[in-house]
Amino acid sequence: MAVPDVIDLTAPGRDPTFLERLGKDGRMLHRCIQCGTCTASCPASDAMDISPRQMWRMVQLGLVDEVLHSKTMWLCSLCYECQVRCPRGIPLTETITHLKQTAMKEGAVSSRQSEAFYKAFADVMRRYGRNREMEFMVRYFLQGNPLTAFKFVRMGAMMMMRGKVHPELPVDHEGRSLEKLFERVAELEAEA
Amino acid sequence: MKYLFYPGCSMNTSALEYKRSTLAVFETLGAELEEISDWTCCGASAASVASDLLGHVLPARNLALAEQTGEEPTVVAGCSACYTNFRRTQEAASEDRELLELINRALEVEDLTYRGTAQVRHLMDVLANDFSPEEIRAHVKRPLEGLTVAPYYGCQTVRPFSPYDDDQAPTSMLPVLEALGVTIQRHNREASCCGTSLLMTKQEAGVHMVAEVLDACEGADCMATVCPMCQLNMEGYQDKVSKMLGRRVNLPILFLPQLMALAFGLPDDVTMFERHMVPFKPVLSRL
Numbered sequence: 001m002a003v004p005d006v007i008d009l010t011a012p013g014r015d016p017t018f019l020e021r022l023g024k025d026g027r028m029l030h031r032c033i034q035c036g037t038c039t040a041s042c043p044a045s046d047a048m049d050i051s052p053r054q055m056w057r058m059v060q061l062g063l064v065d066e067v068l069h070s071k072t073m074w075l076c077s078l079c080y081e082c083q084v085r086c087p088r089g090i091p092l093t094e095t096i097t098h099l100k101q102t103a104m105k106e107g108a109v110s111s112r113q114s115e116a117f118y119k120a121f122a123d124v125m126r127r128y129g130r131n132r133e134m135e136f137m138v139r140y141f142l143q144g145n146p147l148t149a150f151k152f153v154r155m156g157a158m159m160m161m162r163g164k165v166h167p168e169l170p171v172d173h174e175g176r177s178l179e180k181l182f183e184r185v186a187e188l189e190a191e192a
Numbered sequence: 193m194k195y196l197f198y199p200g201c202s203m204n205t206s207a208l209e210y211k212r213s214t215l216a217v218f219e220t221l222g223a224e225l226e227e228i229s230d231w232t233c234c235g236a237s238a239a240s241v242a243s244d245l246l247g248h249v250l251p252a253r254n255l256a257l258a259e260q261t262g263e264e265p266t267v268v269a270g271c272s273a274c275y276t277n278f279r280r281t282q283e284a285a286s287e288d289r290e291l292l293e294l295i296n297r298a299l300e301v302e303d304l305t306y307r308g309t310a311q312v313r314h315l316m317d318v319l320a321n322d323f324s325p326e327e328i329r330a331h332v333k334r335p336l337e338g339l340t341v342a343p344y345y346g347c348q349t350v351r352p353f354s355p356y357d358d359d360q361a362p363t364s365m366l367p368v369l370e371a372l373g374v375t376i377q378r379h380n381r382e383a384s385c386c387g388t389s390l391l392m393t394k395q396e397a398g399v400h401m402v403a404e405v406l407d408a409c410e411g412a413d414c415m416a417t418v419c420p421m422c423q424l425n426m427e428g429y430q431d432k433v434s435k436m437l438g439r440r441v442n443l444p445i446l447f448l449p450q451l452m453a454l455a456f457g458l459p460d461d462v463t464m465f466e467r468h469m470v471p472f473k474p475v476l477s478r479l
Contacts, residue, residue, distance in 0.1 A: 023244070043384060043385050043387075043401050043404070044390065044394075044397050044401065046397075046400070047394065047396070047397035047400070071394075074393065074394065075390065075394055075397055077347075077385050077387055077388040077389070077390050077398075077401070078237055078347070078348070078388065079347035079348070079351065079384075079385030079388075080347060080348065080351035080352045081347065081351065081385070083351075083352055084351050084352055084359050084360070085360075093352070097240050097241060097247075100241045101240075101241055101242075101243065101244070104241060104242070111393065111394070113392070113393040113394070114393045114394075117238075117389055117392055117393050118237075118238045118241050118242070121236060121238035122238050122239070122242050125232075125233045125235070125236075125238070125239070125250070129232035129233060130201045130204070130232060130233050131201035131202070131205075131233055131236070132205075133201075133205055133206055140392065151395055154431065155428045155429070155469070158428075158469045159206065159428075159469065162466070162467045162468065162469060163467060164205075164206040164207075164208075164467055164469075165205070165206055176230065176232065178232060178233075178250075180301045180302070181249065181250075181253065181298060181299075181301055181302055182246070183301075184297075184298045184300070184301045185243065185245050185246045185249055185298050188245060188294060188297060188298055189243055189245055192294075
């Protein structure tokens with residue numbers, strides 16, 4: 001994404017206090033010296049529209065719209081490579097999680113598939129207490145782009161053949177609902 | 193020795209061969225591994241994206257269950273994502289009393305209290321450090337001579353929590369593999385990420401990450417892993433990796449305890465090699 005030479009930090013979609021909203025981990029971004037170790041360490045940086053180093057500078061400056069529109073955070077696989085190597089000791093991987101949280105809360109997720117993934121997983125956890133792989137996949141395909149399912153046909157068939165996954169009825173599971181716990185967490189968060 | 197065992201969702205279903213072989217290997221080594229009853233999901237990568245509190249409450253629920261069984265129980269996790277979530281919550285709650293209180297206010301609805309006394313260890317740590325290579329070797333009935341194994345730790349096995357190994361260049365698997373009699377093929381992607389959920393959401397980027405690891409293992413007979421996510425990603429996309437690399441990749445991806453069970457002479461219903469999408473039997477028949 002092209003960033004203009006002169007950035008108007010008072011424009012809509014900009015918030016110079018952005019990093020203050022990313023928890024105590026995010027506040028440590030004040031220490032960033034833009035060395036680029038994060039980008040050099042990231043196994044997915046090639047696929048990103050803005051590099052991790054660029055993204056952290058944009059967070060510092062409060063370029064909220066640009067950061068939320070970029071796919072960068074959704075390409076993070078939580079490998080912690082950047083975090084353990086950061087010479088300034090910034091919990092970068094944890095801060096990515098806070099960025100994802102912010103995007104989800106503000107309904108500004110730039111990746112439909114990632115949003116579908118997290119929502120489907122949370123639904124299954126809440127309902128059954130444990131992941132049920134088949135049901136999770138179906139929910140994921142339905143919440144996102146159903147055509148994604150074609151990418152998994154061969155693998156899914158193979159996993160069924162090898163007995164790795166089974167179609168199951170909703171009543172047939174070893175887990176237990178976490179409905180009450182999820183509700184309680186939501187109440188406590190509303191209080192805070 | 194007695195340990196509490198948190199299998200986690202994957203080990204209980206798609207990676208059942210990992211659970212089965214782990215339990216049998218511990219039994220052979222004379223250690224007790226007792227499954228935490230009524231355990232639930234650790235939250236994976238999804239809970240903390242939903243909220244900070246949920247991301248801590250779900251691991252804490254399981255640690256609280258573990259703490260009901262004794263003063264300072266040791267919980268063993270074989271999934272690196274579960275392990276990381278537990279350690280993350282343990283660390284955060286020990287540094288922040290308010291967070292601990294908040295977690296416990298949530299756990300009230302489950303009649304549980306998390307005290308923070310449970311110790312959490314990765315299966316890799318326990319296998320490498322609680323049993324000496326001599327002890328492991330003493331149980332080997334069938335040395336795996338002629339089998340070339342590429343070790344693979346993945347990311348969260350050693351990052352960010354690795355009190356037992358180096359977080360960039362881990363070596364803890366080596367003495368275990370040596371004790372089994374295999375030939376070890378070191379490579380430069382041993383602690384690289386398998387791509388985790390990117391294989392679901394951003395498949396091309398994920399396959400690229402898998403391809404880098406598999407390419408580095410060229411020439412090995414199989415790979416040894418200690419995480420169900422790593423195993424699934426390394427095994428499940430080899431057709432796409434082959435296209436990306438322009439050569440056929442056909443590398444069986446095993447769990448370390450399966451190799452141990454094989455060397456210990458344990459039966460087929462423990463090793464469960466028939467469950468692999470890339471078959472290991474052709475390699476086995478060459479040995």
